[in-house]
Amino acid sequence: MLFGHTGKAHIIGITGPSGSGKSTLTGALAREYRRQDKTVAIIAIDPTSPFTHGAILGDRIRMQDLTSDPGVFIRSLATRGALGGLSAATNDVVNVMDAAGNDIVLVETVGAGQDEVEIAGTAHTTIVVNIPGAGDDMQAIKAGILEIADILVVNKADLPQAEAVFKQLHIYTDLQRHEGWDVPILKTVAHKEEGIAEVVEAVAKHWAYLQESGRLNDIRRQNARRELLSTAQAILMEEIVAAADGSLDDIAAQIAARETDPRSAAERLIKNARK
């Protein structure tokens, strides 16, 4: 059984605004892990790409050297989650990559919406990538994404405004309450592979912290609870749709015509599925 083989990989979430160089950083981290002889899976999530797949393909080009390495598995996830959502789909792929024996699973998300926050929630270590400038230095803070960071990275740190962002992030983290883990703020220039070893080192330190503090078990239990409920949800919804036997469109038309309401119709659907 697949599930029995999971639970070994270190799952690392990498998120941040678009244009922050997440893909380049992800690629650089993968190369560093390969130098340490670790096997790596990269899962890139783009919740907006049910429509255009350009973004993902474009990003993946920066990882071309990795695609020929048998110790690296790269997969883009662009599935628009129906019932169950993108986080459930991601979880499945992460589990497969974990069970396949990868030491490191890098999950890269765009980091703007609820999905990304949830996906990051399933990671053991979350890296939030920030960039200098872009009009509003603290855009990331405004978006509330900093609060999920275990490690903060200022990428494109060779740009003149980098120091300002770095300082702002320090002010931000100083204001936070920590329990046993101080969020490090690291500078990288991912396209030149500068500062990457330091990030990998911070990730390893965080992993040790997670194990020693018991936080790793907490995260695993939270993930298990989430997976349990989403699996139950998927099973139940499959039953409902199967039992409706093609009548969903008719019922929807009745609701749209105000001949019935969603709650009554849903209760009938459920009753029907249990006959």
Place this chain on the structure above:
Amino acid sequence: MLFGHTGKAHIIGITGPSGSGKSTLTGALAREYRRQDKTVAIIAIDPTSPFTHGAILGDRIRMQDLTSDPGVFIRSLATRGALGGLSAATNDVVNVMDAAGNDIVLVETVGAGQDEVEIAGTAHTTIVVNIPGAGDDMQAIKAGILEIADILVVNKADLPQAEAVFKQLHIYTDLQRHEGWDVPILKTVAHKEEGIAEVVEAVAKHWAYLQESGRLNDIRRQNARRELLSTAQAILMEEIVAAADGSLDDIAAQIAARETDPRSAAERLIKNARK
């Protein structure tokens, strides 16, 4: 019954990247509708704000003059959707606003993730706001968000790079296949209330198109189907959680310890709920 009173409002989704001036545009549209003596509800969605609520509060400040108008209802939705998700929560609020007799319901989203795309999917008319410059002119196209637009707006059209974005959007829409509706591209300077009447006019034209073409009925049926399934899902998951009677954490711990797997545990949960 609340549901029986819905189905009258024109639901308008407004989305686009952060910094595009969506809130200012939304406020300006609301003022224009009030001039036409229409009642307006504004629902602002920020899926990232389970963490920091600063963004929403900051944005709402731009709408202070509207808050004292009894013909305007403003509500921010920052709830991190548990099971059911943000789109279900939004749908509920939209229905309440619709049933309360508002002529116009403006739903403003950040427009970056799957949630926003889904929320936009429930609107009758979707306005996608673009901005000149910001490093990558076609960021919005890359994000795939243009494809949900019924009306495209170039806001901050007084900036020098506006013409370039305007042209790129024209090239983009010329490449699209249309069925009965040509997506208009309109220029606004929302903070000066310039171009707002034209947007309102385009929205009215789109409403007429939706009614004449039968598209309005299609959208209502799609929304009804979605609401039917999410209601069934909510009912079923409530049952499961209630029947588990506090044992979810124990089961999660067993899964985390690999003593059982999520599928078997979920099946047992369901069986137990049906006893």
